[in-house]
Amino acid sequence: MKICFITEYFPKSENLEIKGGVEAVAFNEAYYLSKDNDITVLTSYEEGMEKEKNIGNIKVIACGKKRSYTQKGSFKNRLLFMKAAYDVAKKLDFDIVVGYNFITYIIAWRIAKKLDIPCVARYHDVWIGEWVKNIGITGLFGEILERYFLSRDIDLLIAVSNFTANNLKKHFPEDKIVVVPNIVEFKKIESEKFENRxxxxxxxxxxxxxxxxxxxxxxxxxxxxxxxxxxxxxxxxxxxxxxxxxxxxxxxxxxxxxxxxxxxxxxxxxxxxxxxxxxxxxxxxxxxxxxxxxxxxxxxxxxxxxxxxxxxxxxxxxxxxxxxxxxxxxxxxxxxxxxxxxxxxxxxxxxxxxxxxxxYKGIYIAEKLEKCYKFLINR
The missing domain is CATH 3.40.50.2000 (Glycogen Phosphorylase B;)
Incomplete structure (x- = not known):
């Protein structure tokens, strides 16, 4: 399968330079699925990144103008990234597209429409009605985007937990929601305990x-x-x-x-x-x-x-x-x-x-995701 992942941020190397959980999820899933599939990741162009590079078997394309990491606000830069990612993706050939956060869900949906391919959202949490409470007035942007996205004809929402799935069911058809947890796997860490508790x-x-x-x-x-x-x-x-x-x-x-x-x-x-x-x-x-x-x-x-x-x-x-x-x-x-x-x-x-x-080992979860994607492509 030729799979397109859209994530606002992505590590620069296999050292997994991450600032949030979404980047870790996107990297781990790209890593395991790239063993048997062609994975292309569209992400923001951050300091220290190349415009295009391979991380293992993962092709990473940095889209738009160089921008800094942000956790909220930055509406103009986020909108510019959304447009840049769409402009890159519409010229490429994919079988399916997957969005990884509220900024990239909309891009994934628009790309899917343009290329006539299935659209999937990897859903971490539902914040409808909670955006402003959680991050302040700038949360209005997220509130509008999330409500708009969940009103679209998305092919599948893959929730990371039953908790998230149950919240999604209040806003989206239940038969288009499945639960697949995140991959969380790493080599055994060797380090001594700190001297003090x-x-x-x-x-x-x-x-x-x-x-x-x-x-x-x-x-x-x-x-x-x-x-x-x-x-x-x-x-x-x-x-x-x-x-x-x-x-x-x-x-x-x-x-x-x-x-x-x-x-x-x-x-x-x-x-x-x-x-x-x-x-x-x-x-x-x-x-x-x-x-x-x-x-x-x-x-x-x-x-x-x-x-x-x-x-x-x-x-x-x-x-x-x-x-x-x-x-x-x-x-x-x-x-x-x-x-x-x-x-x-x-x-x-x-x-x-x-x-x-x-x-939460990768081999088991990647297999579940792969089955979901193949079903959508072959239906």
Whole structure:
């Protein structure tokens, strides 16, 4: 099959330089499907990229003018990218086209119409009615795009979780929705545990990820428990518009000796090493469609503490970690304390990690995706 993937951002090399989960999903699926299919990825032209190059068996075409990574807003640059990707794709030959986020869904649909081929959307989460709440007034752009897209005659929506699929059914025909989870697979990471007990958090620093709840939980553990947790550390990996606000909160709570902001870590392997070297992983987010980093913590056999939201509960199978009440940093502190002070619980959670991680191996998920695409092409 000749498959076109449209993703707003894509790694520059096999080092997997990613800033968000969508890029990781697109790369992993392109990688596995490229073993038996011709995969072309259309993506933004970022600093350090070539206009065209091959990453393994994947052909990558950077579309439009050079632009910087952005997590919200940037309407003009995003619209220019959408047009540039469409202009490139309409001159090429594909059997099927797959969009990977709300910006690229519309492009995929228009390309499919132009080339008379099936259109698929890899759907991570449904934000209809929640855009402005999640990212502010700039979310109106996303709200309009998502509503418009789901009103089109798309051939198939492939949801990453049952949670996402159930939300899609409110806005789209149920018989055109299937569930195939994300591929989350990596080589065994070799790294020593950090000397001090350490909690890692890998997240975009945006409001709905609720990283401040982890900081406030640390305030309880370190500043309100005497010297019991004075050596407890946190490493926060990621960047975003909330970074300065979060740094100020750390200073306000006098936690600058305990909490480190690692910024953007270019190599995915180095991100995994931080998780692997930690004793606990934390994801305090109130909005997720799947929770890739939770599966990565499972793969590293690092017990997690996460917010009690349906996608994360589903992805983890309630194995390998404890859940706290969303946006309740006092409960988060309690769950961290439970893991730290109970070796038997820690051992049990660690043993559960490996079994759950096996469910997300690439070979199984790529086979499911391939069947979906072949069905659409051959019908």
């Amino acid at each position: 350490t909690i890692s958090c890998v997240s975009r620093l945006v409001e709905y990820k609720r990283v401040e709840d982890l900081i406030l939980a640390m305030d309880i553990l370190i500043n309100q428990n005497g010297s019991k947790y004075k050596d407890l550390k946190v490493k926060i990996v990621g960047t975003g518009p909330e970074e300065e606000k979060l740094i100020d909160l750390v200073k306000e709570k006098n936690l600058y000796n305990n909490i480190t902001f690692c910024g953007f870590v270019e190599k995915h392997e180095d991100v995994l090493k931080i998780i692997n070297s930690s004793h606990i992983f934390c994801l305090p987010s109130k909005v997720e469609g799947f929770g890739i980093v939770i599966v990565e913590s499972l793969g590293c056999e690092v017990p997690f503490v996460a917010s009690n939201i349906s996608p994360i509960v589903e992805t983890s199978g309630k194995k390998g970690g404890l859940f706290f009440q969303t946006e309740n940093y006092e409960d988060l502190a309690l769950k961290i304390q439970t893991i730290l002070e109970n070796p038997e619980i820690y051992k049990k959670l660690k043993n559960e990690c490996k079994q759950q991680y096996e469910l």
